[in-house]
Amino acid sequence: MKRILSQIISDKNKGKKSLAILIDPDKSFDEKLLQNIKPDYIFVGGSLLKKDNLDDCILRIKKIMDIPVIIFPGDFTQISKHADGIMFLSLISGRNPEYLIGQHIKAAPVLAQTDLDIISTGYILIENGKTTSVEYISNTCPIPRDKPEIAFATALAGQMLGMQTIYLEAGSGALQPVPLKTVNLVAEKLGVPIIVGGGIRTREEIEKYFAVGADIVVVGTAFEQGEFV
Numbered sequence: 001m002k003r004i005l006s007q008i009i010s011d012k013n014k015g016k017k018s019l020a021i022l023i024d025p026d027k028s029f030d031e032k033l034l035q036n037i038k039p040d041y042i043f044v045g046g047s048l049l050k051k052d053n054l055d056d057c058i059l060r061i062k063k064i065m066d067i068p069v070i071i072f073p074g075d076f077t078q079i080s081k082h083a084d085g086i087m088f089l090s091l092i093s094g095r096n097p098e099y100l101i102g103q104h105i106k107a108a109p110v111l112a113q114t115d116l117d118i119i120s121t122g123y124i125l126i127e128n129g130k131t132t133s134v135e136y137i138s139n140t141c142p143i144p145r146d147k148p149e150i151a152f153a154t155a156l157a158g159q160m161l162g163m164q165t166i167y168l169e170a171g172s173g174a175l176q177p178v179p180l181k182t183v184n185l186v187a188e189k190l191g192v193p194i195i196v197g198g199g200i201r202t203r204e205e206i207e208k209y210f211a212v213g214a215d216i217v218v219v220g221t222a223f224e225q226g227e228f229v
Contacts, residue, residue, distance in 0.1 A: 002085070002117035003084075003117060005085075005117060005119050005165075007068075008119075008215070009193060012193045017210040018041060018217075019037075019040055019041075019206065020041040020218045021037060021041075021218075021219055021220070021223050022043040022045075022197065022223070023043070023044050023061070023220075023224075024045070024046040024049075025044060025049060025051065025054050025057035025058075026046060026050055026051050027224055029223070030226060031060075031064050033226060034061075034064070036229065037223070040067060040216075041068050041216065042067060042068070042069045043070050043087070044057055044058055044069060044070070044071055044072060045071050045078050046072075046133075046172075047133035047134045047137045047172070049074065049078065054071075054080050055082055058071075059082055062082065068084040068085060069085075070085045070119070071086040071087065072089075073087070073089065073103075073107075074137065076107040079107060079111065081114050081115070083116060085117030088107075088118050088121060090104065090120075090122060090163065091138055091140060092122045092124060092154055092157065092163075093123070093140065093142060094125070094139075094141070096138055096139050096140050098138075099138045099140065120162065121163060121166070122157075122159070122161075122166045122167065123167045124154055124158075124168050125140065125141075125142035125143065125169050125170075126143050126170050126178045126182060126198075127144050128142070128170040128171050128175050128176045128199060129175030129176045130174070132171025132198075133171070133172055145178075148179065148182040148186075151168065151182045151185070151186060152182075152185045152189065155168075155186045155190055159190050159192050164192060165193045165195055166194050167197070168182065168194065169198050170197070170198025170199045171199070172220055173199070174198040174199030176199060177196075177198055178196050178199075180209065183212050183213055184213055186213070187212065187213025188213060193216065194213060194216075195214070195216040195217075195218060196217050197217070197218030197220065198218075200218070200219055200222070201219070201221075201227060202222075202228070206219070
């Protein structure tokens with residue numbers, strides 16, 4: 001087991017909660033704000049990147065932050081040897097084989113030639129009130145937000161398949177974040193680390209997710225807009 005996953009699991013076992021900031025390489029970000037926030041992890045990636053600057057973005061982050069930089073890929077092309085790890089996301093809430101396994105087959109030979117920590121992640125989209133980029137690009141439907149039992153069964157299946165983390169995602173700029181009840185149900189019954197993102201904008205909201213069992217909370221849009229401090 002490589003270093004980043006070992007740290008995430010160790011933190012979970014100790015009850016230590018973590019904050020991750022998600023950065024889209026296509027968009028500018030405030031270096032001073034990032035340093036002031038002092039996150040535990042940086043996620044880098046997006047559903048659809050129009051610019052070829054993933055490497056540059058990661059190197060820029062690494063110049064100012066000495067924390068793990070983890071690729072959050074939208075497709076198999078989003079790989080960089082300059083990162084510390086990559087979330088190997090399988091969109092288990094959808095039924096599109098391309099995002100269940102197809103993209104992974106294309107990425108695997110490239111990843112095998114790197115030293116990246118590869119974190120197998122069951123990626124679960126939860127309905128948030130609008131169509132998100134990942135929903136549109138992946139051509140999949142999210143789990144209804146009033147059906148926590150479906151989210152739980154999906155996450156449980158992911159754990160049984162050997163996925164090392166579960167990511168509950170409302171989507172970038174979500175109108176409504178993942179319901180706390182859903183996070184609580186999944187966190188109470190699963191043994192793997194739980195990551196939650198999408199539509200979370202304040203420290204107060206983050207603390208609520210930590211309280212119901214989230215191990216890592218991800219903030220993206222609020223950071224991009226300079227609203228999260």
